[in-house]
Amino acid sequence: MRISNYYAIIAIINFRIKDFIKEYNYTIVSPLVNTLIFIIIFSAIDNYYSITMNNMSFLKFLIPGLILIAVVQTTFDYTSTTLINMKQIGSFDDFLMAPINRVEIYFSFIISSVIIGLFIGLLNYFLLSLFIGFHLLEIFFFIYYLILVALIFSSLGCFIGFITYKWDTQSTISNFFITPINLLSGTFFSVNAVPESFKFLFIYNPYYYVVSNFRAAFYNNFQYDNINNIFILFFTLMFVFISGYIFYSGLKVIK
Numbered sequence: 001m002r003i004s005n006y007y008a009i010i011a012i013i014n015f016r017i018k019d020f021i022k023e024y025n026y027t028i029v030s031p032l033v034n035t036l037i038f039i040i041i042f043s044a045i046d047n048y049y050s051i052t053m054n055n056m057s058f059l060k061f062l063i064p065g066l067i068l069i070a071v072v073q074t075t076f077d078y079t080s081t082t083l084i085n086m087k088q089i090g091s092f093d094d095f096l097m098a099p100i101n102r103v104e105i106y107f108s109f110i111i112s113s114v115i116i117g118l119f120i121g122l123l124n125y126f127l128l129s130l131f132i133g134f135h136l137l138e139i140f141f142f143i144y145y146l147i148l149v150a151l152i153f154s155s156l157g158c159f160i161g162f163i164t165y166k167w168d169t170q171s172t173i174s175n176f177f178i179t180p181i182n183l184l185s186g187t188f189f190s191v192n193a194v195p196e197s198f199k200f201l202f203i204y205n206p207y208y209y210v211v212s213n214f215r216a217a218f219y220n221n222f223q224y225d226n227i228n229n230i231f232i233l234f235f236t237l238m239f240v241f242i243s244g245y246i247f248y249s250g251l252k253v254i255k
Contacts, residue, residue, distance in 0.1 A: 008098065008099070008100040009100075009108045009111070012095075012100075012108035012109070012112070013112040013115070016082070016108070016109065016112040016113075016116075017116065019082075020112075027078060028123070031074055032070075032124070034070070035067075035070055035127065038062075038066055039059075039066070039128065039131055043059060045058070046059045053193075056219060059131070060132055062187075063128045063131070063218075064214050065186070065187030066187075067121055067124045067125055067128065068121075068149055068187060068210075068211060069183070070121070070124050071124075071146060071149050072153045072182050073178070073182065074117065074120045075113045075114075075117045075120075075149070075153045075154040076153040076157040078116065079109060079161060080161040080174075081170065082109075082161070083157075083158065083161025083162065084161050084165065084166075084167060084170055087165055102247050102248055102250065103244065103248050105247070106158065106243070106244050106248070109154070109158055110154055110158065110240065113150055113157070114147055114150040114151060117146060117147075117150030117153075117154065118143065118146055118147065118150065137218055138218075138222045141213065141222055141224075142214070142217045142218075145210055145213055145214040145217065146214075148210060148232060148233070148236050149214075152235070152239050153178070155240045155244075156239060158243045158247065159242070159243040160173050162243070162246050162247050163246065181205075184201070185202070185207045185208045186202060186212055186215075187211055206231060206232055207235075209228055209232055210232055213228070
């Protein structure tokens with residue numbers, strides 16, 4: 001199905017961004033408060049124990065992971081909860097009856113989620129830069145990996161929002177899948193600290209490479225690995241296309 005209704009796509013994107021800003025207590029303030037709590041706790045731990053990770057202070061190692069945690073939770077939760085809420089109150093039917101096809105609606109949600117993810121990522125970056133000075137930031141790769149993370153988890157949020165009508169399902173996926181992946185993909189610790197018998201959980205985890213490359217954009221002389229990034233890009237596009245196909249096919253979109 002051809003995507004051509006650009007004005008409708010822009011209108012939906014504007015609507016979602018305005019709705020995101022309107023609910024700022026839940027969508028903006030809450031992630032920032034959570035990040036600040038993490039920083040306060042781990043700053044105290046770092047000052048007391050002087051922990052180092054990959055030849056840097058633990059706080060420097062941690063901050064890129066905290067930014068990604070905020071982006072992941074925001075893009076997944078906001079997208080999935082918005083869709084489920086719209087389906088429950090019946091407002092999603094207005095989208096389906098409008099002269100716009102489902103693929104265009106899907107891309108509207110994905111694009112708006114990427115914009116929201118970038119906003120949250122940049123906002124957290126400027127907040128956390130008050131605690132740690134970043135001197136080697138590779139801005140292009142910083143933005144690039146933020147976009148990839150927003151694409152992965154917003155498309156996953158769309159997928160969950162499309163196939164379910166229940167908050168229980170969304171909460172279950174968030175608590176038992178999104179949160180563990182978010183926390184156990186090298187966001188809080190180095191893979192070198194993991195026992196050898198468990199390292200396969202990272203080696204075959206595409207999101208671990210996203211986290212590692214995003215962190216490298218802060219502190220190291222970033223080296224772009226073609227094979228590594230083709231693997232990440234394939235993983236990202238797979239999520240986007242599977243979620244898009246589910247929505248295009250109309251599976252459980254209409255109850």
